[in-house]
Amino acid sequence: METVLFGFGATIALVGAIIMLSSKNAVHSALGLVLTMGALAFLFLLLNAPFLAMIQITVYAGAIMVLFIFVIMLLGADKLDLRERFPVVPVLGTALASAMFFAIATPLLTNNIDLIEPPPANPQVRFVHAATDIGNNVAVTLDGALRSQPLAEGLNLREVSNFMTVAPGDYTVSITPEGGATLTSPISLTAGSVQTIVAYGTGDAPSITVVPEDLSTVQEARSSRVIVFNAFDPDISISMVNFGSEFDENDTATYANNIPYGTASETTTLIEGDYALAFVRGEGSSSVNPGIDNVLAREEAYELERDQSKLIVLFAERQVDGSIRASVDPLGVMTRPSFGGPRAIGIELFTTYMLPFQLLAVLLLAAMVGAIVLTRHAVTPVKQRVNVRRRVARPLTNVIASQTGHQVVDDAPQLPAETDQREPSGD
Amino acid sequence: MHMDTYPQLVTLVILFPAIGAFINLFVGARLTEKGVSAIATIAASLAFVVSFLLYLYLVNSNYQGAVVNPPLLDGWIQIGDSVVIPWQQRVDTLSVTMMLVVTGIGSLIHMYAAGYMHGDPKYHRFFAYLNMFLAFMLILVTGNNFLMMFVGWEGVGLCSFLLIGFWFDKAKGVGWRNSNAARKAFIVNRVGDFGLLMAIFLIFWTFGTLDYYRPGEVANPELAEGSKYAPVGSPAYLLYQEEHKSETEAPAEGEATPGEHSEAAATTEGATAAEATTTTEGESHAEGAAATEGEAHAEGEAAAEGEEEGHGEPAVVYVNNDHIATEQLGVFGQTERLLHEGEHIVDFGPFSLPFETVLVLITLFMLLGAAGKSAQIPLFVWLPDAMAGPTPVSALIHAATMVTAGVYMMVRANVWYHEAELTSVVVTLVGAGTAIMAGFVAIGQWDIKRVLAYSTVSQLGFMVAAVGVGAYSAAVFHLLTHAFFKALLFLGSGSVIHGVEHGHHLAHGKHGHGHDDHDPHPVHGENAHGHDAHADDHAHDDDFDPQDMRNMGGLWRRMPVTYLTYLIGTLALAGIFPLSGFWSKDEILADSWLIGLEEGALHGYIAFGVLFAAAFLTAFYMWRQIELVFHGKPRTEAARKAPESVWLMTVPLALLAIGSILAGFMQLPRPFFFLDQIFGTYHFVYWMQQSVIHSHAPAFQLGIALLATASALVAIFLARRIYGGEKSLVGEENRDPLESPIWSLANARLYWDEFYNRAFERPFNAMAGFLANTIDQRFWHGYFHNTVIRDGFNAIGEILSKPVDLGVIDGTVNGIGRVTRWLSSKVRLIQAGDVRVYALSLLLGVVVVILVLLLPLLNTGG
Amino acid sequence: MQTEWFILLSVILFTMGVLGVLFRRNAILVFMSVELMLNATNLALVAFAHQWGSEAGHLFVFFIITVAAAEVAVGLALIVAIFRTKHSINIDDLRQMEG
Incomplete structure (x- = not known):
C-alpha cells in the first residue's frame, strides 16, 4: 500500500517537474512546480510528517507560488525564453548533473551504501525509595564495571531520584541508609530500556526490584499509561479500582487487578481526567463497590494528565505508634510526543532550536524590508545634481593621450607633469 | 657637650671644608674676594678647631682611639656578606696629628693665599679647590679603611692636578707648560696608584676586610704593660717600671692592681669605651683565647667595680683584643694574631703564598704608591714641575700635606x-737615595721654588728612610716639623717672588705687561715657570723671571719680616739646634745609627751615612x-724696589716661624732647660705609641747631634764662602762659583727627565706611533677594515645584489607576478558575468563534494 | 517503505532543478528551479528524519521553507527591480558582474 502511494506521489512530482522544466510558458512552469510541491506534501504525509506537509502546502504551494505567478504576470515574462548564447553550458551542465545523479543514485540503487542504523539510546534509570524502615537520607550508587555513579543522595522516603543515563551493562545498586549497612543488588541495564529501581518492604533489609517503564509516545489520544506496583505487604495482593464518581457510586472499574507483592501491574492506558482511585485488598470487582474494609488507600481526586507514564507505588508507611498503613506514591513521567506532529516540532523549536528560530525571524523581517526597498520607485533628486561640481575636469582624450603617447585631439591641453609617471591601470 | 661624644665631631672635619668648597664652587663667582677667602679660611679654621677638640678628647680620654660611624653613610659599600666596606672614620693619635697638621697649616695657607691670589680672575675657584683638597686630605687621614684612604688619595691627586694647572690659561705657552706639569703629576701618580690599588686588592684578599681597626679594638695592646715614654710618674710609666723591674714576675701580677691598670689602659668613659663594652662577657668567654679569657674577664670586672660602681651595666674595658675572633679584627689586629699563630698560608687560587711573603708584596706595592704620592725615586719627577702651581699650593699640597700621604700610609x-x-731595606734605600739625590740636585737650581721643591723631595726621602729603619714616630715627627718649616719657606719664597714681581713693575713703570690689565699684581704668569729659566734676557720685561734667584739679592733690607722668618725656616731645615728640624732630623739619624748598631742591620748604617750627607x-x-x-746687593732693579708683603701674608709667616721653632720641643729626648718641665720628654713618641704600635724613640745620641750640627754649620760656612759677599750674578751666564761638572750635573737635575724621556717617553711614543700607524692605521684600517671587512663586504654584497637579489629573488618575485598575470588573463575569461557559468562551476564543486563525502561510505565489501 | 526510494526521488528532482538552472534563461524560471532543488532537499531531509526517528530533519525543513520564503520575496523583488531598469529578465543580459 505504501509503495503504491509512494509511486503515485513520486510520479506526480516528476511530472510536475518535467512540466516546469520543459514548458515554454512561464505560467505553465509555475503550475508544474505547484504540482510537484503538492506531491511532495503528500510524500511528507507518507513520511509521518503531517506538520511539514501542511507547511509545504500553505507556504510553498500557497504563498510562494502565488508570488511567482503574480510576478510573472506583472512583468509579462511568460514567454521570454530566448535563444541559447552559450551552448557549452547545457552540454557541460548535463554532463555534470548526470555525474551528480549517478554519484548518488548508483550506490543507492545497488544498496552499496552503509545506511547506519541509529544506535539505541543508552538505558535510563532512576530509584524510588519506598522502603519503610531504613529511614531518610539514603544514598544510592550504581557500581558499574568501570566506575561508581551516584544515583541519589539524601533521598527521603517517598522520594524518587531523577533519571540518570548510563552506559549499558551490569551494575550493582548500593543503597546506603544513614548510619546503616549498605544493601546491594545486581541489575542489568540493556540499551534502550528505561528502568525504575524500587526499594520496598519493612525492616532493615528491604527488597529491591526493577520495574521497566515505557516512555515512548502514548499512541492513544489524550491518554496516559499507568502502572501499579505493590510494595505494601508480602501477604497481600492488591487491585486498583475506580472508587466511583460523584454521580454514580456504582460506577466502578478495575484498572489493575490482583497484583502480587513485589510486582508491577500491566500497563493500563487511561484517558486524562480526575479519578477517584482506591487500592483494595485482593481482587477488584467491576460491579461491586468494594467494602470499606478492603480499601487500603484512596486517592480521592487523582488528576491524570495526558502523555504521561505513571508509576503508582503502594507502600507501607510506619505510623507514630509503630503500626503500618498503606500509602500511595504516584510518580509521573512525561512521555515522548508523537513523531512529526506540531507538538513535537514545537517542543524542539522552542527548546533546542530557539536561537536559529529567532534568527530566522530576523531574516524574514530583513527580507520584508529588503523587498520593500527593492521594489520601491527610485525618485531621482534632480536639484542636487545641478549643484554638485565635478572635480574631474580632465578630458578623456587627455588621459588617452597620456597613456598612448599619441595626440588624440590636436588642441588637447597637456597634462600636468607628474601624472606622466603614473602607471597605466591594469585593465 | 660631653667629651665622650667628641669623636663624633670627626665627621665635621671633612664636612666643613667640603661645604666651603661647594659654596665657593657654585656661588663663589658672585661673591667678593673677601667673601670667598673668608668662607674658605673659616671652613679650614673650623676644621682645625674640630681637630683640636679631637686632640683634647684624646688627651682627656687617655689617648683612647675611636672608630666613628658618620650618619647616613652606614654600609658604604656592601656586596652580599663578603664585601663590607663601611664609611668609618678613625680618631686616634696618628690621624689627629695629621688632621692638626693639615688643618692648622692649611688654615694659615688659606689666609696667606687670600693675599697672594688677590686679583686673580679665578679667585673663587682657587679657594674652592683648596677647600676641596682639605676635604679629601682629611678623608685620607681619617678614613678607617684603605678604600677611604684611596678615595682621599685620588681626591687630593685630582685637586693637585687642578691646582698645578690652575694657570693653564696663561698666554704665550706658559699655560701650556702649566697644564703639562699638571698632567705630568697626574700621570706619574697613576703609576703609584696602581701600586696602591694592587696593595688594596691584596689586603682584601688576604684579610677579607680593609678596616684598620674595628670598633672596640685596641690598637696597641702592648701599652697594657705600660710605656717607658709615658710622663715620669704617670701610671703607665710606673707600670712600665714595675714590669721591667722584675721581669721574672708573673704577668698576673700586673693584673693584681686593677684600679691602676684600668687607668693606664684606658678610661671607661667615652663612646669608644661604650663600644668596647658592648661585647658581653659570654662572648669574651666564647671567642677569647683560652689562656687569656680569664684575664679579660677579671679585668673587666675589676674595671667595672673600680670605675662604674653604682651603674647597672658592666663596663668591661679591654686592654687587648683576645676576646675578638680573628676575622672580626681589623687588618692590623689580624696581622698580629696571624703572625703570633704563625704558619699562615694565603691561598690565591692557582697558587698560595706564606703570609709573610704576602706582607712583603703588600708593603712593596704600598711603597710604589707612596713613591708616587710622596715623590720618591723613581716617581719624584712630577714634584719639581708641580711648582708651576700657585705658591700657596706648593706650600700646602706639595710640601706640607699631600706629599706626606705616602709617609702617613706607611706609618699607618x-x-x-x-x-x-x-721591604724595610728597600724602603730605606729608596728614601735615603731620594734624600741624597734631591739634595744634590737642589744645589744646582736657580729657581727659588725649585730649590725648595727638591728640598721637599729630599726631606720626604728622610721620612721614608725613617720608615725603612723602623723609626715610625720619627718619620711622623719629621713630617710634622717639616710641614711647619717647609710651608714657611714656601710661603716666604712666595712673598719674595711677590715682592720681586711687584718691584719689577715699580721699576719699569705701570705699562701693561700683556697680563690682565685690571690685575694690580699681574705677576703670577711668570710664577708659573716650571723650569729653571736662565733668565738670560733681562732686557725684555716679559721674560723677566721673578723666581730666578739671580734676579734677587739683598732683599733682607726691603723685606725684613720675610727675611727673618725665612732665616728661621732655613735654620730649622738645616737642623740647627734648637730649632725643630734639629730634633726631628737628629732622631732619624740616631735611629738609623742605632738600628745598625743594635740590630746589625746594614741598611741602618747606609741610611745613617747617606742621610748624614743629605743633611749636609x-x-x-x-x-x-x-x-x-x-x-749681598740687589742684582736687579726689581730686587732693589721689592716691597714687603701685606700683613695677610706676613702673619702666617710669623706664625709658621714660631711653629718651626717650637715644634721640635714636643719630642725632647732628654731634659732641656726648663722646656722639659713644660713639654716633657718623649712626649710625641708616647703620643704616637697609642696608635703606631712599633713606634719608639732612640736615646739621645749626643755624638750624632754634635756631628750633625757641626756638619750643618760647615755647610753653611761653605755656602757663605761660595755665594756670599757682594758678588753680582747679573748678566753673567753660569757665573756660579761651582762651575764644575758636578754642579752642571746638579743643575741639569741629574738628567732624570732626560733619562725618563729616553727610557720611557720615547719608547712609549715610538710604540704608540707604531700602534697608531702600523697596527691601527695600516693593519686595522688599511688592511683589516678596508681589505677584509669593506672589500669582503662589498664582494658579498655584490654577489648578494647581482645574482642573488636581481637573479633569484627578483626573478622569483617577477616570475610569480608574471605567472599570476598570465593565469589571470586566462582565468578572467571565465568570469564573464554569466550567471549560468557561475552556476556550472558551483555544480562542479557540488559534484566534487558529493564524491568526497560518499566515497568513504562506499561499501566495498558489497 | 524504504527510505532509499525517497532519496532517489529527491536526487532526481534535484538533478532536474540543476538542469533547470543551467538550461533556462528566464530568471524567474531559474528561480523556480532553485525552489525545486530546495524541495528535493526537503524531501531528502524528511526521509532521513523518518529513517532516524529524529525531529531535527523536520526542523531543518521548516527552516529551509522559511528561508526560501524570504529568499523568494527578496529575489522576486530584485527581478522586478532589474526588469525596471533593464527591461529584461534574461539572465544572459545581466552581465554587470563581469570581471
Whole structure:
C-alpha cells in the first residue's frame, strides 16, 4: 500500500517537474512546480510528517507560488525564453548533473551504501525509595564495571531520584541508609530500556526490584499509561479500582487487578481526567463497590494528565505508634510526543532550536524590508545634481593621450607633469 | 657637650671644608674676594678647631682611639656578606696629628693665599679647590679603611692636578707648560696608584676586610704593660717600671692592681669605651683565647667595680683584643694574631703564598704608591714641575700635606713594615737615595721654588728612610716639623717672588705687561715657570723671571719680616739646634745609627751615612738660597724696589716661624732647660705609641747631634764662602762659583727627565706611533677594515645584489607576478558575468563534494 | 517503505532543478528551479528524519521553507527591480558582474 502511494506521489512530482522544466510558458512552469510541491506534501504525509506537509502546502504551494505567478504576470515574462548564447553550458551542465545523479543514485540503487542504523539510546534509570524502615537520607550508587555513579543522595522516603543515563551493562545498586549497612543488588541495564529501581518492604533489609517503564509516545489520544506496583505487604495482593464518581457510586472499574507483592501491574492506558482511585485488598470487582474494609488507600481526586507514564507505588508507611498503613506514591513521567506532529516540532523549536528560530525571524523581517526597498520607485533628486561640481575636469582624450603617447585631439591641453609617471591601470 | 661624644665631631672635619668648597664652587663667582677667602679660611679654621677638640678628647680620654660611624653613610659599600666596606672614620693619635697638621697649616695657607691670589680672575675657584683638597686630605687621614684612604688619595691627586694647572690659561705657552706639569703629576701618580690599588686588592684578599681597626679594638695592646715614654710618674710609666723591674714576675701580677691598670689602659668613659663594652662577657668567654679569657674577664670586672660602681651595666674595658675572633679584627689586629699563630698560608687560587711573603708584596706595592704620592725615586719627577702651581699650593699640597700621604700610609701600616724585612731595606734605600739625590740636585737650581721643591723631595726621602729603619714616630715627627718649616719657606719664597714681581713693575713703570690689565699684581704668569729659566734676557720685561734667584739679592733690607722668618725656616731645615728640624732630623739619624748598631742591620748604617750627607747638602743649598736671595746687593732693579708683603701674608709667616721653632720641643729626648718641665720628654713618641704600635724613640745620641750640627754649620760656612759677599750674578751666564761638572750635573737635575724621556717617553711614543700607524692605521684600517671587512663586504654584497637579489629573488618575485598575470588573463575569461557559468562551476564543486563525502561510505565489501 | 526510494526521488528532482538552472534563461524560471532543488532537499531531509526517528530533519525543513520564503520575496523583488531598469529578465543580459 505504501509503495503504491509512494509511486503515485513520486510520479506526480516528476511530472510536475518535467512540466516546469520543459514548458515554454512561464505560467505553465509555475503550475508544474505547484504540482510537484503538492506531491511532495503528500510524500511528507507518507513520511509521518503531517506538520511539514501542511507547511509545504500553505507556504510553498500557497504563498510562494502565488508570488511567482503574480510576478510573472506583472512583468509579462511568460514567454521570454530566448535563444541559447552559450551552448557549452547545457552540454557541460548535463554532463555534470548526470555525474551528480549517478554519484548518488548508483550506490543507492545497488544498496552499496552503509545506511547506519541509529544506535539505541543508552538505558535510563532512576530509584524510588519506598522502603519503610531504613529511614531518610539514603544514598544510592550504581557500581558499574568501570566506575561508581551516584544515583541519589539524601533521598527521603517517598522520594524518587531523577533519571540518570548510563552506559549499558551490569551494575550493582548500593543503597546506603544513614548510619546503616549498605544493601546491594545486581541489575542489568540493556540499551534502550528505561528502568525504575524500587526499594520496598519493612525492616532493615528491604527488597529491591526493577520495574521497566515505557516512555515512548502514548499512541492513544489524550491518554496516559499507568502502572501499579505493590510494595505494601508480602501477604497481600492488591487491585486498583475506580472508587466511583460523584454521580454514580456504582460506577466502578478495575484498572489493575490482583497484583502480587513485589510486582508491577500491566500497563493500563487511561484517558486524562480526575479519578477517584482506591487500592483494595485482593481482587477488584467491576460491579461491586468494594467494602470499606478492603480499601487500603484512596486517592480521592487523582488528576491524570495526558502523555504521561505513571508509576503508582503502594507502600507501607510506619505510623507514630509503630503500626503500618498503606500509602500511595504516584510518580509521573512525561512521555515522548508523537513523531512529526506540531507538538513535537514545537517542543524542539522552542527548546533546542530557539536561537536559529529567532534568527530566522530576523531574516524574514530583513527580507520584508529588503523587498520593500527593492521594489520601491527610485525618485531621482534632480536639484542636487545641478549643484554638485565635478572635480574631474580632465578630458578623456587627455588621459588617452597620456597613456598612448599619441595626440588624440590636436588642441588637447597637456597634462600636468607628474601624472606622466603614473602607471597605466591594469585593465 | 660631653667629651665622650667628641669623636663624633670627626665627621665635621671633612664636612666643613667640603661645604666651603661647594659654596665657593657654585656661588663663589658672585661673591667678593673677601667673601670667598673668608668662607674658605673659616671652613679650614673650623676644621682645625674640630681637630683640636679631637686632640683634647684624646688627651682627656687617655689617648683612647675611636672608630666613628658618620650618619647616613652606614654600609658604604656592601656586596652580599663578603664585601663590607663601611664609611668609618678613625680618631686616634696618628690621624689627629695629621688632621692638626693639615688643618692648622692649611688654615694659615688659606689666609696667606687670600693675599697672594688677590686679583686673580679665578679667585673663587682657587679657594674652592683648596677647600676641596682639605676635604679629601682629611678623608685620607681619617678614613678607617684603605678604600677611604684611596678615595682621599685620588681626591687630593685630582685637586693637585687642578691646582698645578690652575694657570693653564696663561698666554704665550706658559699655560701650556702649566697644564703639562699638571698632567705630568697626574700621570706619574697613576703609576703609584696602581701600586696602591694592587696593595688594596691584596689586603682584601688576604684579610677579607680593609678596616684598620674595628670598633672596640685596641690598637696597641702592648701599652697594657705600660710605656717607658709615658710622663715620669704617670701610671703607665710606673707600670712600665714595675714590669721591667722584675721581669721574672708573673704577668698576673700586673693584673693584681686593677684600679691602676684600668687607668693606664684606658678610661671607661667615652663612646669608644661604650663600644668596647658592648661585647658581653659570654662572648669574651666564647671567642677569647683560652689562656687569656680569664684575664679579660677579671679585668673587666675589676674595671667595672673600680670605675662604674653604682651603674647597672658592666663596663668591661679591654686592654687587648683576645676576646675578638680573628676575622672580626681589623687588618692590623689580624696581622698580629696571624703572625703570633704563625704558619699562615694565603691561598690565591692557582697558587698560595706564606703570609709573610704576602706582607712583603703588600708593603712593596704600598711603597710604589707612596713613591708616587710622596715623590720618591723613581716617581719624584712630577714634584719639581708641580711648582708651576700657585705658591700657596706648593706650600700646602706639595710640601706640607699631600706629599706626606705616602709617609702617613706607611706609618699607618707600620705593623706590616715592621714585619717585612725585605721591604724595610728597600724602603730605606729608596728614601735615603731620594734624600741624597734631591739634595744634590737642589744645589744646582736657580729657581727659588725649585730649590725648595727638591728640598721637599729630599726631606720626604728622610721620612721614608725613617720608615725603612723602623723609626715610625720619627718619620711622623719629621713630617710634622717639616710641614711647619717647609710651608714657611714656601710661603716666604712666595712673598719674595711677590715682592720681586711687584718691584719689577715699580721699576719699569705701570705699562701693561700683556697680563690682565685690571690685575694690580699681574705677576703670577711668570710664577708659573716650571723650569729653571736662565733668565738670560733681562732686557725684555716679559721674560723677566721673578723666581730666578739671580734676579734677587739683598732683599733682607726691603723685606725684613720675610727675611727673618725665612732665616728661621732655613735654620730649622738645616737642623740647627734648637730649632725643630734639629730634633726631628737628629732622631732619624740616631735611629738609623742605632738600628745598625743594635740590630746589625746594614741598611741602618747606609741610611745613617747617606742621610748624614743629605743633611749636609740640605744646609748647604738652603744657605746658598739665603745668600742669593737676601744677602749681598740687589742684582736687579726689581730686587732693589721689592716691597714687603701685606700683613695677610706676613702673619702666617710669623706664625709658621714660631711653629718651626717650637715644634721640635714636643719630642725632647732628654731634659732641656726648663722646656722639659713644660713639654716633657718623649712626649710625641708616647703620643704616637697609642696608635703606631712599633713606634719608639732612640736615646739621645749626643755624638750624632754634635756631628750633625757641626756638619750643618760647615755647610753653611761653605755656602757663605761660595755665594756670599757682594758678588753680582747679573748678566753673567753660569757665573756660579761651582762651575764644575758636578754642579752642571746638579743643575741639569741629574738628567732624570732626560733619562725618563729616553727610557720611557720615547719608547712609549715610538710604540704608540707604531700602534697608531702600523697596527691601527695600516693593519686595522688599511688592511683589516678596508681589505677584509669593506672589500669582503662589498664582494658579498655584490654577489648578494647581482645574482642573488636581481637573479633569484627578483626573478622569483617577477616570475610569480608574471605567472599570476598570465593565469589571470586566462582565468578572467571565465568570469564573464554569466550567471549560468557561475552556476556550472558551483555544480562542479557540488559534484566534487558529493564524491568526497560518499566515497568513504562506499561499501566495498558489497 | 524504504527510505532509499525517497532519496532517489529527491536526487532526481534535484538533478532536474540543476538542469533547470543551467538550461533556462528566464530568471524567474531559474528561480523556480532553485525552489525545486530546495524541495528535493526537503524531501531528502524528511526521509532521513523518518529513517532516524529524529525531529531535527523536520526542523531543518521548516527552516529551509522559511528561508526560501524570504529568499523568494527578496529575489522576486530584485527581478522586478532589474526588469525596471533593464527591461529584461534574461539572465544572459545581466552581465554587470563581469570581471
